[in-house]
Amino acid sequence: MSRKVGIGIVGLGYMGNIHLRHLVKIRDVDCVAVADFSKKALREAQSYGVRKRFVNYQDLVEDDDIDAVIIALPTHLHLQCAAKVSEAGKDFLLEKPMARNPQEAREILRLAEKNSVKLMMGYHLRFHRPFQKLKVKVENRQLGDIEVAYATFISSGPFFHRGGHTPVRVPEWWFDKNMSGGGALIDVGSHILNLLRWYFGEIRDIKACFGHRFNLDFEDSAVCFSRFESGTLGVITAGYFSQGFKLELEFFGSVNNAFAQHQPPNKLKAATQMLMTGKSSFHQAHYDELRYFVHCVANDLLPSPSGLDGVRDIEAIDRAYKNEIKME
Numbered sequence: 001m002s003r004k005v006g007i008g009i010v011g012l013g014y015m016g017n018i019h020l021r022h023l024v025k026i027r028d029v030d031c032v033a034v035a036d037f038s039k040k041a042l043r044e045a046q047s048y049g050v051r052k053r054f055v056n057y058q059d060l061v062e063d064d065d066i067d068a069v070i071i072a073l074p075t076h077l078h079l080q081c082a083a084k085v086s087e088a089g090k091d092f093l094l095e096k097p098m099a100r101n102p103q104e105a106r107e108i109l110r111l112a113e114k115n116s117v118k119l120m121m122g123y124h125l126r127f128h129r130p131f132q133k134l135k136v137k138v139e140n141r142q143l144g145d146i147e148v149a150y151a152t153f154i155s156s157g158p159f160f161h162r163g164g165h166t167p168v169r170v171p172e173w174w175f176d177k178n179m180s181g182g183g184a185l186i187d188v189g190s191h192i193l194n195l196l197r198w199y200f201g202e203i204r205d206i207k208a209c210f211g212h213r214f215n216l217d218f219e220d221s222a223v224c225f226s227r228f229e230s231g232t233l234g235v236i237t238a239g240y241f242s243q244g245f246k247l248e249l250e251f252f253g254s255v256n257n258a259f260a261q262h263q264p265p266n267k268l269k270a271a272t273q274m275l276m277t278g279k280s281s282f283h284q285a286h287y288d289e290l291r292y293f294v295h296c297v298a299n300d301l302l303p304s305p306s307g308l309d310g311v312r313d314i315e316a317i318d319r320a321y322k323n324e325i326k327m328e
Helices: 014-023 039-047 057-061 075-087 102-114 129-139 185-200 267-277 281-299 307-322
Strands: 005-010 029-035 052-054 068-071 091-095 119-122 146-154 203-211 221-228 233-239 246-253 257-261
Touching (some): 005 014, 014 039, 029 039, 029 057, 057 075, 068 281, 075 102, 129 185, 129 257, 185 203, 185 221, 185 233, 185 246, 185 307, 203 307
Parallel strands (some): 005 029
Antiparallel strands (some): 146 246, 203 221, 246 257
8 A cells, every 4th residue: 555544533532532643643644534423522633634524433434535444432332333344344443342242242353354354452552562572571481381470450440530631521331331341340451351361372261359349330340360271370450449550460480470560651751751752651552553553454464453352352351250259
């Protein structure tokens, strides 16, 4: 593909806005269009130079200048949008979690395969460089056999304003289990579950304990015990209960141990990075993820993490929900 890759973004919420800010910085990309109900979001997209701005994403999907679509909608809308994008013959990057349940996830994959379009899952943590270095150590057996792997992702989840400098109301779908598919485990937990599958293969067995600190109909904390094909025991901790942020991996092997984390820089460092490069180190993985996706689209390569990865993650999460360990 000699011309720039034409990309459209459906959904300009928290993740869609991150994608927009990074896409306009990638040399080989033309961010052709965006679609969102919010007039404010569309005005902001215009300030970034996006030529076409739609309220109805069907108009975006049908645009001939668009080669691929980024779907950054609420989870309950993933299947509907993925179906339209697949039928239009557009490759797409779908933000995690893939769907609310395994049935929806498998249907999204089926539609992508039926229409011969590339489907990449939006797991930006696979592009975080310390996690990539850890992957090399595991593959080169520098740690020996990994007996136990701890993966932790604790944050405030939806219990904070997702609007940059201007506070905005958190969308109601976050608090509706029928729309989100669950709580902390399917949201932030899917990230670290996917990482451990990347390191250790498929999950043979998984069980979980859930917490309900805020007395909602979804879990605000989850601790999963999983056994992987490699034999590694994984302990996955996901939570919405803290104003602090912790995202880290710790592996204990027969030869050596290893630790890696993903932490936001302090405010001064982040401000300096934004002034110098237009992005902070915390969002570098998002940028690298998009560059890789564009490369795959331009060169007709199958991207990873794939749609099948997304299905396997949702299947494992579904098993964890069904295999709850009750503790008094």
